[in-house]
Amino acid sequence: MSELDRDLGAWAREELSREQLLAAHGTAAATFVAVHDRLTRAAAAVAVPAVEAGWAALLARIDAPAPVVPLRRPRPSRTLSIAVAAALALAGIAYAASRGSHDGSPAVSPATTAPAVAGVFSRWHGRGAPGPTATTAPPAGSHRPSGSGPSAHAGGSTPAIDGGAGGGSAKPVDDPRDRDQGTGNDGSHNDHGSGNNGPEGSPPPESHGR
Amino acid sequence: MEVSAFRGSTPANISAPSLDGKGGDEPDGREHERALVRRAQDGDRDAFGDLYRTHLPAVSRLVRFRLGAEDEDAVSEVFLRAWRGLRSYRDTGVPFAAWLYGIARHVAIDSLRKRGRDEPRDELPERGVEPMTAEILTLRGAIEHLPTEQRQVVELKYLVGMTNEEVAAAMGTTPGAVNAKQWRALKALADVLEERA
Numbered sequence: 484m485s486e487l488d489r490d491l492g493a494w495a496r497e498e499l500s501r502e503q504l505l506a507a508h509g510t511a512a513a514t515f516v517a518v519h520d521r522l523t524r525a526a527a528a529v530a531v532p533a534v535e536a537g538w539a540a541l542l543a544r545i546d547a548p549a550p551v552v553p554l555r556r557p558r559p560s561r562t563l564s565i566a567v568a569a570a571l572a573l574a575g576i577a578y579a580a581s582r583g584s585h586d587g588s589p590a591v592s593p594a595t596t597a598p599a600v601a602g603v604f605s606r607w608h609g610r611g612a613p614g615p616t617a618t619t620a621p622p623a624g625s626h627r628p629s630g631s632g633p634s635a636h637a638g639g640s641t642p643a644i645d646g647g648a649g650g651g652s653a654k655p656v657d658d659p660r661d662r663d664q665g666t667g668n669d670g671s672h673n674d675h676g677s678g679n680n681g682p683e684g685s686p687p688p689e690s691h692g693r
Numbered sequence: 694m695e696v697s698a699f700r701g702s703t704p705a706n707i708s709a710p711s712l713d714g715k716g717g718d719e720p721d722g723r724e725h726e727r728a729l730v731r732r733a734q735d736g737d738r739d740a741f742g743d744l745y746r747t748h749l750p751a752v753s754r755l756v757r758f759r760l761g762a763e764d765e766d767a768v769s770e771v772f773l774r775a776w777r778g779l780r781s782y783r784d785t786g787v788p789f790a791a792w793l794y795g796i797a798r799h800v801a802i803d804s805l806r807k808r809g810r811d812e813p814r815d816e817l818p819e820r821g822v823e824p825m826t827a828e829i830l831t832l833r834g835a836i837e838h839l840p841t842e843q844r845q846v847v848e849l850k851y852l853v854g855m856t857n858e859e860v861a862a863a864m865g866t867t868p869g870a871v872n873a874k875q876w877r878a879l880k881a882l883a884d885v886l887e888e889r890a
Contacts, residue, residue: 526758528828529753530753530763534749545773
């Protein structure tokens, strides 16, 4: 703390007179004193509102119910965003359905799309539960040997559209005669979810019929 | 007892803007104010009325300096928010006036926003305004150039009328540091005012 600081403090505490302060520090102290005086004078000049009238007005405001401010205002842009998102989602679903119907199958049925979902589901969970196609009736023309249902596959081998999901045993190359593209037992043979790796009706290399 | 720079050095012909009575820096005054606050927190309007009367001058000065104009609605808003938020006030040694000061600052900011201004602008005194109004506007413009802490010290000491000890309690610092900040603030104010002169 400088000598000036100390003397200014002493002046503020009335331990030092203004004359003594100015005599000791001259212009430097005069600057502080001048600003101090201006602030003091301006603050003192502020008019104070009438106390009792102000209190009465305040009481009236206290008694008035507090204004309710809605936390969220409806925004048109939000509605528009939701509508666009919904339209995109519907378009995506319709596109996926149309792709599924153009792969040679006679019609789109729940069984053509459900295995993919079930296959992904079974991959996520690594459980051996049969997928939806295991409990739905196979399309006409297919056959399934007894005791060789999907539940017999380790790892829940519900076949998936990509041929690799759902059991993980499908081979990368499909039999050209196969129409199911790994999606189910809708074609000329039953691959038991393990890929098209053999002639019609032949059992997969492992795990079936046990 | 240390007398604040404001109160101790005020010339005889200038009335001191202090907390005006009960809420002062004397132990009895502080204890009396604490009791009023506790009663007001329990819903005693008369007690809050006493607090209102005690602190009205200081709040009026703050609002006047912050807004650059008299605004009774803003002053009233400060006390209305204080009443509604009184239950959240905790006596931690910080003067009640400092709590009101915080509310007043927010009310002033909101009021300025409402006027379409995010920050108080420098306003040169207009021609024809009352001399003291011009002086307040000039000082206000200079105060806005101060760093935050120095501005708080100036406002708490000159407008609210706190002692160094009270300001130190409000700002979480020491009275010596408050003293130093005050003189630095006055020096900075002098420089700004000289530039504008």
